Amino acid sequence: MKLDPYINVDPGTMSPIQHGEVFVTEDGAETDLDLGHYERFIRTKMSRRNNFTTGRIYSDVLRKERRGDYLGATVQVIPHITNAIKERVLEGGEGHDVVLVEIGGTVGDIESLPFLEAIRQMAVEIGREHTLFMHLTLVPYMAASGEVKTNRLSTL
Numbered sequence: 305m306k307l308d309p310y311i312n313v314d315p316g317t318m319s320p321i322q323h324g325e326v327f328v329t330e331d332g333a334e335t336d337l338d339l340g341h342y343e344r345f346i347r348t349k350m351s352r353r354n355n356f357t358t359g360r361i362y363s364d365v366l367r368k369e370r371r372g373d374y375l376g377a378t379v380q381v382i383p384h385i386t387n388a389i390k391e392r393v394l395e396g397g398e399g400h401d402v403v404l405v406e407i408g409g410t411v412g413d414i415e416s417l418p419f420l421e422a423i424r425q426m427a428v429e430i431g432r433e434h435t436l437f438m439h440l441t442l443v444p445y446m447a448a449s450g451e452v453k454t455n456r457l458s459t460l
Contacts, residue, residue, distance in 0.1 A: 305396045306336050306355045307389070308408040309415035313359040329354070338406065353396045358415060361388050381418050389422035390429075411439065 312318055315326050316334030327340035333352030343350045365388050369379045397403035405423065409416045427435040444453045 305393065305403060305405045306338050306342075306408060307393075307405060307419045308336055308355070308357040309413065309419060310357055310409075311359045311362070311415070312357060313363055314355075314357060336408070338408075342404075353392070356392050358418070361385060361392070361418075364388060382421065385418045386422040386425055389419060390426055393422070393426065 308315070310318075310323075314334045315323050315336055318326075320326070325337045326334045327337045327343075327350075328334055329339065329351050330349055331351045333355065335350070335352070335355035339350040339355050342348075342354075362385065365379060365384050368374060369384075374384065393403070393405060407416055407419045407423065411420065423437075427437070445451075446453050
């Protein structure tokens with residue numbers, strides 16, 4: 305599953321120069337190309353349930369607000385947006401023993417915060433013994449010096 309922090313509803317109208325190519329799932333969803341890689345790697349068909357963006361989440365929450373689903377409550381990032389993210393993750397994982405969830409972007413970017421908070425809440429709700437957080441970063445190899453460059457990592 306891929307969670308993308310950009311505000312676009314999906315990558316279908318985004319410039320491939322800025323974002324990269326789009327992967328179209330069997331159910332017609334225009335998603336991040338990473339889903340195509342995941343589909344081939346794990347030999348499991350991906351669908352629109354496996355990729356969503358900040359734009360899609362906010363759009364869905366605002367639609368519910370306009371419909372009156374929140375009974376006049378002030379709609380906020382916590383709990384409304386984070387609950388919507390958790391619902392999507394749980395729906396996307398139905399029928400699977402393990403769900404790998406990639407949160408796109410960079411941890412320090414403000415756009416990623418609702419996703420990170422939702423995942424943090426899920427760890428509390430379903431138990432830390434059922435969750436694992438893995439943070440990945442690029443460790444570039446400097447051919448000129450014959451070593452890897454880790455200084456940037458230690459300052460984060």
